[in-house]
Amino acid sequence: MTTELTPTHVDELVRGVDGWFGGREGRLLYRLAASADPAGAIVEIGSWQGRSTIWLAAGACAGRGARVVAIDPHRGTSLRTGDESTEAALRANLDSAGLAGAVEVVVATSEEAVDGWTRPVSLLWIDGDHSYEGALRDLDLWEPHLADGAAVAFHDTFVWRGPERVFRERIAGSRDYTGFEWAETTSAARRCGRLSWREDVARRTAVARRAAYGIRLRAYDGNMLGYARLRDVLTNRRSETLK
Numbered sequence: 001m002t003t004e005l006t007p008t009h010v011d012e013l014v015r016g017v018d019g020w021f022g023g024r025e026g027r028l029l030y031r032l033a034a035s036a037d038p039a040g041a042i043v044e045i046g047s048w049q050g051r052s053t054i055w056l057a058a059g060a061c062a063g064r065g066a067r068v069v070a071i072d073p074h075r076g077t078s079l080r081t082g083d084e085s086t087e088a089a090l091r092a093n094l095d096s097a098g099l100a101g102a103v104e105v106v107v108a109t110s111e112e113a114v115d116g117w118t119r120p121v122s123l124l125w126i127d128g129d130h131s132y133e134g135a136l137r138d139l140d141l142w143e144p145h146l147a148d149g150a151a152v153a154f155h156d157t158f159v160w161r162g163p164e165r166v167f168r169e170r171i172a173g174s175r176d177y178t179g180f181e182w183a184e185t186t187s188a189a190r191r192c193g194r195l196s197w198r199e200d201v202a203r204r205t206a207v208a209r210r211a212a213y214g215i216r217l218r219a220y221d222g223n224m225l226g227y228a229r230l231r232d233v234l235t236n237r238r239s240e241t242l243k
């Protein structure tokens, strides 16, 4: 039994879930999941306690109904000390969102989970090991399973060197991907076939716009006394106002 949730409902729901994933990027993931072909799976690498998993599963249930495979060894993260497993919290959070039936929880690393994998992937969401080598390995391992037109999204681009470099080199720098979208620190694109010159110009323009957004975001992040930050302090607004 799964529940159909609007983005506004999901936004409220995930406020009670520990994690590092915002509402604007959540809506992007929700849309990508809603349009994911159910002949393939939505693969999440790095679930933690389920913020992004909930956005993915809610989008899939409201859309075409692709299943979510949530892969994480649940042994903690470099972002948080303590070695308690996060699997129970993930399952409890999916249960209370009414989305447990839409998600296969896989307690394994991405490297272990891809071993013997045979299903096409219609959406690949990478939020696991944030080192350059780790993010690159995740893309290398799963990219061969992407269906035509599949979407790939990375968390913590722009502000984390590893995911940003992999996205720039392997996605933005490749003519195999187009349809770029970004929100907060998430960047996404779609696998494509050969593009016409017009489509290629549109692709290059989107890549340039994305780079400009990254410069603004980094300037905003690094400039403690900048206008935007001062305005946020005065008006109590958050960086979600960007884009």
Ligand SMILES: C[S@@+](CC[C@H](N)C(=O)[O-])C[C@H]1O[C@@H](n2cnc3c(N)ncnc32)[C@H](O)[C@@H]1O
Binding pocket: 018, 019, 020, 021, 045, 046, 047, 048, 049, 050, 051, 052, 053, 071, 072, 073, 074, 075, 076, 077, 079, 086, 108, 109, 110, 111, 127, 128, 129
């Ligand atoms: C930043 S957290 C993910 C946050 C989550 N997406 C959210 O929305 O809250 C990173 C997660 O990646 C997991 N992880 C680290 N290396 C991994 C790997 N090789 N394969 C799969 N997951 C991995 C960690 O266990 C951790 O839970």
